[in-house]
Amino acid sequence: MTQTPAEGPALFDTVLVANRGEIAVRVIRTLRRLGIRSVAVFSDADAGARHVREADLAVRLGPAPARESYLDVDAVVAAAVRTGAQAVHPGYGFLSENADFARALEAAGVVFVGPPVASLDAMADKIRAKETVSARDVPVVPGIADPTLTDDQIVAEAQRVGFPLLIKPSAGGGGKGMVAVHAADELPAALASARRTARSAFGNDTLLLERLITAPRHIEVQVFADTHGRTVHLGERECSLQRRHQKVIEEAPAPLLTGLAHGAELRARLGRAAVDAAESVGYVGAGTVEFLVSDEDPDEFFFMEMNTRLQVEHPVSEEVVRVRGERVDFVELQLWIAAGQDLGFGQEDVTLEGAAAEARVYAEDPAHGFLPAAGPVLLWEPPRGEGVRVDTLLFPPDSEDDAPGRSEGPDQPEVTGHYDPLIAKVIASGADRPQALDRLEAALAESVLFGVTSNLAWLRDLVARDDVRAGRLRTSLIDEAPAWEAPAPRAEVWDAAGAAFAPEALTSALTVQGIDEATLAASGLRVQPAGAWHRQDAWRAAGAPAPALPLRWEDLSVLWRGRGSVAPEDGPSAQDGAGPGHAGGRSLRHPADPDAAWVHSGGHTWRIERLGRAERVAASRAAAAARRAPAGGGSPEARAPMPGTVVAVSVSTGEHVEAGAELAVLEAMKMEHPVTAGVAGVVTVHVRPGESVPARGLVATVTPHTPDTADVPTTSGESA
Incomplete structure (x- = not known):
């Protein structure tokens, strides 16, 4: 519009x-x-x-x-x-x-x-925000909101409020630093961690504690206000699918309200509360008022906070909101308001049409605790089709530099650990929710991202879950689910990877079949030396061996001998995985990652490595050692899972620790990551607080216990 x-x-x-x-x-x-x-x-x-x-x-x-x-x-x-x-x-x-x-x-x-300074000040502090909106009879969650209290006083006061509690940085947003505490003995360590995160992320370690609502739904309302006294809401979004308080999938309109007989009435009440909250601070511009709504009693809802800006998930609202029947560009509305224009429409002009859902694509590894990932993007093929929209920092395929005067080429940017790992948003819309989710699932399966590990396959599996499809959402649904496991490659995936390496791996075999060196060179294949030891014809007593290419994915090593021929090597069978086949797949080798082939098939992506002799020997030894190790045994070396900064060292050199004990805490991509002991023993710490550590950098070494040290007191394996 x-x-x-x-x-x-x-x-x-x-x-x-x-x-x-x-x-x-x-x-x-x-x-x-x-x-x-x-x-x-x-x-x-x-x-x-x-x-x-x-x-x-x-x-x-x-x-x-x-x-x-x-x-x-x-x-x-x-x-x-x-x-x-x-x-x-x-x-x-x-x-x-x-x-x-x-x-x-x-x-x-x-x-x-954006909004006036006074509005920013009022809503930036969650404690002050709750006091301000409650004066307008907007319901708020009961809790502890006194910035003068020490941690000891907060612990004492928490006994009065009761558990479970949710710790939130007063100056924060986006779920960062939020910690759920279910028992009094967890509170001191949780407060310390939350203060560190709040101080680092927001420059302010003031905290507030709120009652943790059971079976909550996260509903937020989009508001716009101009400088002429007009404030309207543009419907709601449901953001109940969260992981560690970070939104993952958002929908508009909210499935919770759509499924209620009195959903329209509740939508109006939430919208009115959001408008009251905005007007209580003289708000101007685009903003989002967030509420917790009880799944058990949807008529009970509580103000959480107001985000005084455009939201990551605003596209889902843009896809369904109509003003006098027309689509609305929220950024355009922001600009008109900032220029002093009247909104030009009222609440009666706003309607909702259809449904939309958005999935946040992060550079992270769902199969390994969602650790943030980093690296160059080798290939990006976004989804296309009716009702599909992609907002991303990556260049579209075959993009041209459309900013005259710039000399850089269209290479994709590298994902680093300096910023938030969000790299794209996939948005799908339809006539109704089932169609929007169908399109979202298909779009996620179609998306191809090589070079950096992402959550694309995990997102697709999440969208397909029965609870999600039925609209049975809650903020704890993802965290309560079993750990996600990436499917092992099936034969078709190994074939795609092997074929990517075949020009080098099978050159000598092609030569003995009568293909001359000139033909090989013209095709870009590497020509093997011509000596007798490189020949694979029948002069050998055992006859010509089939070329074998050693490949590895995770801890699974195989020998690939041509299409449809895969043999396990020092590991479980390559056919044990339940992953999809390669039908309609995509594979790539890239000079930036020469010893790997990336394969995308059936909505999943694998990075298949080609093993050299040294890697094969190391993999074989590691497999043998794993077979000999006692159940539950880990590595004595505690290494950083990603590049980060040491924010806390939890033990001292010479201490005895149990397997699983927290040794240090790293901060990377605005999140804290504990580094734990893999075995019990005597620890040697190699880092200090404030020190930067590279990925796989050595944080500590644990010398396993011996009989004469068994009676020495140890550090508990229970982390904060």
């Missing part, structure tokens, strides 16, 4: 987008459509990023760490002034809810595309 007002302030000529990744690309897309000059900002890690190339102008902020680039208020404001930007769109995350940033822009004469 493009507004064409007959009078009133015009839109801006130049807007700086103070963000990166898919949100920056999405905002720039609207600016281009509206004929507004766009300015991107970037760190050294993002010099070749898509948002940089798609903007009309780009300004370097600083080094890769966010604190030295995207979170540097002075650098961003200076970039806006230097480029003549009349307004700054903050996206979400980074400085989008930073009142000091809004003040600095105001002082520089630049418009902040």
